[in-house]
Amino acid sequence: SSGINAEYGEFQTFQHYFIQINLSRMDIVIELSGGAELLFDGKKRHEVSLPEEGWTLAKLLPWIRDNLLQERPELFMQGKTVRPGILVLVNDADWELVGELDYTLQRGDSVLFISTLHGG
Amino acid sequence: AVVSTQSTGGYRDDSLETVKRNQLQYSLPLKILSYQELYGWTMDAIVKEIGMKNNCTFCGVFRRQALDRGAALLKCDKIVTGHNADDIAETVIMNILRGDIARLGRCTAISTGSEGMISRCKPFKYTYEKEIVMYAHFKKLDYFTTECIYSPNAYRGNARTFIKDLEQIRPRAILDVIKSGEDMSIKDDVKMPTQMTCTRCGYISSSELCKACIMLDGLNRGKPQLSIGKANKRKQILKATADTGSTAAEMF
Numbered sequence: 001s002s003g004i005n006a007e008y009g010e011f012q013t014f015q016h017y018f019i020q021i022n023l024s025r026m027d028i029v030i031e032l033s034g035g036a037e038l039l040f041d042g043k044k045r046h047e048v049s050l051p052e053e054g055w056t057l058a059k060l061l062p063w064i065r066d067n068l069l070q071e072r073p074e075l076f077m078q079g080k081t082v083r084p085g086i087l088v089l090v091n092d093a094d095w096e097l098v099g100e101l102d103y104t105l106q107r108g109d110s111v112l113f114i115s116t117l118h119g120g
Numbered sequence: 121a122v123v124s125t126q127s128t129g130g131y132r133d134d135s136l137e138t139v140k141r142n143q144l145q146y147s148l149p150l151k152i153l154s155y156q157e158l159y160g161w162t163m164d165a166i167v168k169e170i171g172m173k174n175n176c177t178f179c180g181v182f183r184r185q186a187l188d189r190g191a192a193l194l195k196c197d198k199i200v201t202g203h204n205a206d207d208i209a210e211t212v213i214m215n216i217l218r219g220d221i222a223r224l225g226r227c228t229a230i231s232t233g234s235e236g237m238i239s240r241c242k243p244f245k246y247t248y249e250k251e252i253v254m255y256a257h258f259k260k261l262d263y264f265t266t267e268c269i270y271s272p273n274a275y276r277g278n279a280r281t282f283i284k285d286l287e288q289i290r291p292r293a294i295l296d297v298i299k300s301g302e303d304m305s306i307k308d309d310v311k312m313p314t315q316m317t318c319t320r321c322g323y324i325s326s327s328e329l330c331k332a333c334i335m336l337d338g339l340n341r342g343k344p345q346l347s348i349g350k351a352n353k354r355k356q357i358l359k360a361t362a363d364t365g366s367t368a369a370e371m372f
Contacts, residue, residue, distance in 0.1 A: 114257060
């Protein structure tokens with residue numbers, strides 16, 4: 001069929017589909033400080049919606065490097081982890097307390113990267 | 121509080137603004153000294169003369185003297201610096217790599233001082249940089265961080281990378297490196313520098329002329345390489361040219 005009814009019908013379906021997608025996405029906040037933000041064009045706070053769940057920090061790091069980082073990836077990551085000298089806090093706690101790379105992210109989590117590499 | 125600034129603009133601005141805010145937050149008297157007024161040279165001008173290599177030497181020597189002069193002006197009893205465990209571990213490694221026995225013996229001392237000089241200490245000697253950054257984060261302290269623009273490839277960077285990699289494997293390594301530095305003893309027959317005072321400005325020195333006077337001499341005569349390199353060569357050059365050099369103390 002055609003006309004307004006058909007479009008309304010499609011719209012309903014689309015909304016339903018959109019809500020479904022939203023439920024299987026995961027919203028987290030990524031923050032940067034201590035100079036780390038300079039690698040991200042100066043932006044200190046990134047609200048990110050990740051597709052589906054099952055994200056460990058091990059999976060998040062390369063995603064950040066490939067999707068948010070603007071320059072010099074070697075200053076952010078070294079091998080599979082952060083460059084030594086960058087502190088990672090998950091919900092304001094040292095990531096060493098929650099299993100470092102093995103920690104599984106949850107909806108609403110906040111991950112903060114603080115660079116301690118500065119000065120002369 | 122004494123702060124020295126080595127450039128005319130850009131690099132130190134945010135840092136200075138932070139210090140001024142800190143002055144209000146902590147109700148401290150503040151003295152800002154610039155290399156320009158103390159020595160007649162900014163780091164920008166120095167880097168123009170000598171390039172991006174060896175400029176740490178110039179900046180470091182000038183900064184030490186600036187802190188001493190500023191502390192004397194404010195009639196301080198002691199100079200307290202913020203050097204932390206990471207810094208000292210890096211310095212130990214640097215001095216070992218460069219075979220600098222004299223500095224190795226001094227760099228781990230938590231308190232240094234001699235006749236006529238205001239003594240210095242490093243209360244954060246055993247405090248990890250990580251602890252300090254975490255503390256500042258949780259206490260929401262106002263601080264500013266940046267990379268030094270004059271020395272992106274400073275030698276210290278190599279030591280720092282090494283120390284950081286060590287820390288990731290075994291965090292206690294930083295304290296262990298400091299302990300090793302403290303425990304190193306030097307054979308009796310090794311020639312050590314003797315401490316004397318600069319014949320021109322009276323500052324503490326290991327030779328007749330202190331490093332700052334030598335550096336200023338070199339800069340003002342357009343021969344900055346005078347202050348970089350072996351002492352014998354320097355003596356030859358100085359003997360050959362007329363002794364009309366400048367002194368840092370003239371400014372006071």
